[in-house]
Amino acid sequence: xxxxxxxxxxxxVQKGGISIxxxxxxxxxFDYFPWYQQFPGKGPALLxxxxxxxxxxxxxxxxxxFNKSAKQFSLHIMDSQPGDSATYFCAALVTGGGNKLxxxxxxxxxxxx
Amino acid sequence: xxxxxxxxxxxxxxxxxxxxxxxxPISGHRSVSWYQQTPGQGLQFLFEYFSETQRNKGNFxxxxxxxxxxxxxxxxNVSTLELGDSALYLCASSLEQDREAFFGQGTRLTVx
Numbered sequence: 001x002x003x004x005x006x007x008x009x010x011x012x013v014q015k016g017g018i019s020i021x022x023x024x025x026x027x028x029x030f031d032y033f034p035w036y037q038q039f040p041g042k043g044p045a046l047l048x049x050x051x052x053x054x055x056x057x058x059x060x061x062x063x064x065x066f067n068k069s070a071k072q073f074s075l076h077i078m079d080s081q082p083g084d085s086a087t088y089f090c091a092a093l094v095t096g097g098g099n100k101l102x103x104x105x106x107x108x109x110x111x112x113x
Numbered sequence: 114x115x116x117x118x119x120x121x122x123x124x125x126x127x128x129x130x131x132x133x134x135x136x137x138p139i140s141g142h143r144s145v146s147w148y149q150q151t152p153g154q155g156l157q158f159l160f161e162y163f164s165e166t167q168r169n170k171g172n173f174x175x176x177x178x179x180x181x182x183x184x185x186x187x188x189x190n191v192s193t194l195e196l197g198d199s200a201l202y203l204c205a206s207s208l209e210q211d212r213e214a215f216f217g218q219g220t221r222l223t224v225x
Contacts, residue, residue: 034213043117043203043216044156089156098169099144099207099214103156 003027004092006104013111019077021107023090026071030092034101035064035075038087047088048075080111115140117206117217125223131192134220138185138206144168145187146214147179150201159202162187163209194224 005024013019023033031052036044050057050064050073057064063076077084090104118137126132138145146169147159158171162181179189185206191198201221205214 036216041218043205043218046213046215049213091156098161098163099146099205099212100158100161100169100171101146101148101156101205101214102158103148105155 003030003102004090004104006090006107008107009105010108011110013080013109015080015082015111015113017080017111019075019080019084019109019111021075021088021090021109022072023074023104024070024072025092027092027094027102028071029094029097030102031095032093033064033066033073034091034093035062036089036091036103038089038106044089077109080109082111082113085110117204117215119202119204119217119220121220122218123221123223125225126194127225128194128196130194131190132194132222133188133190134202134204134222136187136189136204136206136217138187138204139215142206142208142215143185144207144209144212144214145181145185146205146207147187147189148203148205148216149173150203150219151199156203159189191222196224198222199224 034049035047038044061078066073091101144163146161161169165181181187201219203219205216
């Protein structure tokens with residue numbers, strides 16, 4: 001059972017454009033939603049995270065939008081740069097349940113010049 | 114501040130053998146989690162240790178086991194290796210429960 005669904009699987013964006021990656025979850029007990037960025041040969045790196053008591057969180061060019069009623073959240077990368085080309089994973093966790101992250105399937109982002 | 118260190122980085126084993134992977138968390142972090150990453154299944158949770166106790170376990174067979182030492186360093190062991198165990202094994206450390214998880218670079222295991 002895939003508890004966190006992520007789309008699209010791959011994404012090509014022009015430099016300076018906006019990259020949007022979407023995730024949907026099923027388990028309403030999830031209450032912490034981080035996004036990770038992974039470059040080839042590296043482990044995932046925490047990018048930004050949100051809790052459901054806020055609808056949006058922004059850190060630099062990265063913004064998470066959260067819709068609790070729809071059980072959806074998304075990552076927006078503004079002014080996308082070639083250096084942002086990586087695989088992005090959304091994840092979810094139940095606080096109080098230990099550090100057990102449930103990951104989406106990943107989105108391979110390519111930012112073209 | 115040193116990050117999460119996993120050793121070895123690469124490993125080639127034969128079917129039927131066993132393997133032990135090591136993870137040193139960020140200094141002061143008490144929670145260590147292990148994940149398996151494959152192209153087909155993505156990132157899947159194996160287990161988590163906190164203060165030397167297994168706190169969570171994923172849906173993997175008993176061939177996969179782990180432990181945590183008093184200094185928070187952790188090892189995972191896979192016995193009777195199968196071809197399907199070929200994967201990137203990632204370790205993540207957290208300061209304590211429900212805090213940000215920081216990943217190591219992983220151990221690339223190839224079973225032949």
